[in-house]
Amino acid sequence: MSDEELAKDLGPLAALTIGVGTMIGAGIFVLPGEAILQAGSMASVAFVLGGVIAMFTALSASELGTAMPKSGGAYYYVNHALGPLFGSVAGWANWLGLAFASAFYMVGFGRYIARIFGLSGSVGVGPASITVVKLIALVGGAFFVLINYVGAKETGRLQNVIVVLLVAILAVFTFLGTLRAEPGNLPDPTSVVTTLETTGLIFVSYLGFVQITSVAEEIKDPGKNLPRAVIGSVVIVTVVYALVLVVMSAAVPQGFIADVITSGQENPIAVVEVGQYIQGAAMGGALLFGGLLATASSANASILASSRINFAMGRDRIVTPALNAIHPRFGTPYRAIGITGGLILLFIVIGDLTLLSGAASGLHLIIYGLLNAALLVMRYVAPEEYTPDFTVPLFPLLPILGVVFSFALLVFVAGDALLLSFGIAGAAVLWYLFYxxxxxxxxxxxxxxxxxxxxxxxxxxxxxxxxxQPDGGTYRVMVPLSNPDHEQELITLASAVAKQRGGEVHAVHIVQVPDQTSLTYADEHVDEFGADREIVEAARKDAETFDVPVETHTVLSHRSFEEVFDAATTYDADLVVMGWGPHSHDGRAESRLDELTHDIPCDFVVLKDRGFDASRILVPTAGGPSSDLSAEMASLLRSEFGSEVSLLHAVGEGETREEAERFLEEWAADHDLSDANLLVSDADVETAIGEAAADHTMLLIGATERGLLSRLLRGSLVLDVVEEVDCSVLLTETARRRSLRERLFG
Structure with a gap:
């Protein structure tokens, strides 16, 4: 156990940079021209109005973030407060909203690349043709999806450099533009309705400030600094946006931007033309470079964020947990990233800038409205665990205004984008009800x-x-019984899990009958074949002490261990808890033959009992799927027995200690174990686990990911560890499909 606490090493400036860097991105480099053309001198007002609406949500997100620093951000708050129906809407809106935003950023990226290299026209013939801008966007989108797929991480320093460069470029642009600004150049103002429609178009520029709440646990004095960072980022970005829009409108002759956009130029970018008008090629080049950085950075950040949304939804079973599968080599949620990447590429092909930005804005307005409603519920109900360090002033007025303005602005999102946003929200409701x-x-x-x-x-x-209300079905924990000496420990473990999951226990006594004897005869003479009625009755009594429903079954079979898998299917088990036996010698729940012939039908945990004591639990992890089950089991046991949980990660080859610590912190947060003791060891995995286990009463270790041939040649880490440690061991194996190649070679 480490005596050190989780370092809170993000100061207020670093946290502020996360928000500013997420928002000062593609929107300000792509949309101002369209905004001015649509709203005239009221374009800056549209951006300010967007900032005001974002501010209401920023206040609510600040309170919720200090009270519930959980992975999933806005989705988690909505799902936790309003329930899974609204959580489904928020999750799908957040996921697809980020996908639309990423597609929007990549189309902007394509326009900047095309402008820099003087590319234009289309590729292909007839219906199969595609513009050069979209082709570049597709290539760029595929590149950033690949980066996230293989796990390349955007470092904090690089993000800080990008933010500083963007702010500096915009500051110089604003200063030089102010020197040339003439009030008479401002285009005529438009109606209030048009201004609101413009706000709906540009609201995509305000996405991302909620992301600060996802690192709440790493911020120094989060009660003060988290709200300052969230609120401050919205204020700064709103001021920057407003100044840029005023300068763009007033520093060039009236009609200049309209002429640029309607000039017939294939890839006009109004902010660049204005920069060239103000200060020549140098300013135009700087804006081109800034726009390229902004669109690329925003797209990459959105793709990265979307995988976290998938993870949180999969954990809550809003979508299949199979989406959370971690790539064995890259350590990334590759399925979620792959599906998101496919959607982004599809959106690039079928959407234009107005549709993409409008859909991203509309979906996030739905999320922000629900987030403000979530705050109202949490304050009104006031559960005991809800203790925010920051509270929204003028409650309930401000969150009510947040709900009203977020949903009201939806009316002014462009028609096709509005229909698409409502269609996705409606589909999310149906998804919840039917799936x-x-x-x-x-x-x-x-x-x-x-x-x-x-x-x-x-x-x-x-x-x-x-x-x-959710109806996840009855959670069933099956316990195969054979050895009376370990019946109580297995039933204790199974009952604790079932109690925490609101489920039931199925105690299954499997009686093996010789092949030469018919099962019909055995059924009539069951006592002759070793049926132990006492072990079944003892299991019933032990389970009932936990006040959980229990059913007992005696199964006659010509097989023994192999029958466990069929019984798990017959009784529709969600989890099987079994004792350690000859079948467990190889680091997996199944025998070698079973491993080659079929997948396990549900999750398995196998107990090597050395005295059941769940007071101090150790969970080693390198990010594999079975370690996810270990984390879930640790959380359930902690809830039932008040266990002290420690997480262990051994520094891998090519991994720095700082990277290992960061991985473990993120993994703990993603698995609702942020308050666990975090242990990072420089020793090899086997040594690290052995040393740490000496101070613990139970070791939860995931099944080996090695293939059968590899284990035959090199042995099994699990087996070596089990033999070395003195505490009880719980081997966890998650149900998942594996190809024959994976079974043989890992």
């Missing part, structure tokens, strides 16, 4: 509150909460 509702189990704070006061509240409210 996620039968799988997810998490109940929202709002539903819990309504159902707990069903006699006091209106029948309609209770009926609505009942109708949409």
């Amino acid at each position: 996620a509702r039968s799988r997810t189990e998490k109940q929202g704070i709002l539903s819990e509150y309504i159902l707990s006061r069903s006699e006091e509240l209106p029948d309609r409210a209770v009926s609505a909460a009942t109708t949409v």
Whole structure:
């Protein structure tokens, strides 16, 4: 156990940079020309209005972030407070909103590349043709998806450099433009409706400030610095946007931007033309370079953020947890990134700038409206665990205004984009009702509150909460019984898990019958074949001490261990808890033959019992899928027994200690174990686990990822560790499909 606490090494400036760097991106380098052409001198007002609406949400996000620093950001807040129905809407809107935003950024990236190299026209013939800009966007999008797929990380220093460069370029542009500004150059103002429509178009420029809340645990004095960073980033960005728009409008003759956009030039970028007009080629070149940096950085950040949304949704079973599969080599959620990348490329092909920016804006306005509503619920219900360090002033006025303005602005999003946004929200509702509702189990704070006061509240409210409450089905934990000496420990473990998951225990006593004896005869003479009625009755009594439903079964079979897999399927088990036996000698739950012939039907945990004691739990991890199950089991045992949990990561080959610490911190946050003890060791994996296990009473270790041939030649780390440590060991194996090649070679 380490005596050091998690370092809070992000100061207020570093946190502020995250927000500013996320927002001062593609929007200001792509949309100002369209905004001025649409709203005239009111374009700057449209940006200010967008900032005001973002500010209401920034205040709410600041309070929620200091109270619930969880992976998933806005999705987590909405799902936790309003329940999985609205969580489904928020999750899908956030995921696809980021995909639309990434496509928008990449089309902007394509325009800048085409402008720099003087490229124009189309590639292909007839319906198969595609503009050069979109072709570049597709290539760029595929490149950034690949970067995220293989795990290349954007460093904090690089992000800081990009932010400083962008702010410096815009500051010089604003200063020089101010010297040439003439009020008479301002284009005529437009109507309020047009201004609001422009706000709906450019709101994509305000995405991302909520991302600061995802690093709340790493910020020094987060109660003060987190709100300062979130709110400060919105204020700074709004001021920058407004100044740039005023300068663009006033520093060039009236009609200049309209002429640029309608001049017939194939890839006009108004901010660059204005820069060239103000200060010649140098300023235009700087803006071209800045726009290229901004669009690339924003796209990469959005793709990276989308995988976190997928992870949080998969953990809550809003989407299939299979999306969270980690690449065995790159350590990235490759399926989620691959699907998101495919959507981004599709959106690039089918959408123009107006549709892409409008859809991204519309979907995030839905999220922000729900986020403000989530704050209202958390404050009104006030659960005991909700203790924010920062509270929104003038409550409930400001979050109510956040809800109203976020949803009201949706009306002014461009028609096609508005229909698309509402269509996605409606599809998310249907997705929940027909898919996620039968799988997810998490109940929202709002539903819990309504159902707990069903006699006091209106029948309609209770009926609505009942109708949409999650019905993940009964969680079933199966325990194969054979050895009376370990029955109690296995039932204790299974019952603890079932209790925490609101499920039931199925104790299955498998009686092996000789091949020469028919099962019909055995059924009539069951006592002759070693059926142990006492072990079944003992299992029932032990499970009932945890106040969980228990069913017992006696199964006659010509097989013994192999029958466990069929029984798990028969009783629709979600988890099998079994004792360590000859089948476990190879670092996996199944035997070698079973491993080659089929996949396990559900999650398995195998207990090597040396005295059941869950007071101090150790979970080693390198990010594999089975270590995710280890984390889940540790969390459940902690809830039941008050366990102290430690996470261990051994520094890998080519990995620095700083990278290892950062990995473990992020992994802990993603698995709701941020308060666990974090241990990083420079020793080899086997030594690190052995040394750390000496101070713990239970070791939770994931099944080996090595293939069968590799284990036959080089042995199994799991087996070596199990034999070395003195504490009980819990081997965890997650159900997943593996090809024959993976089974043989890993």
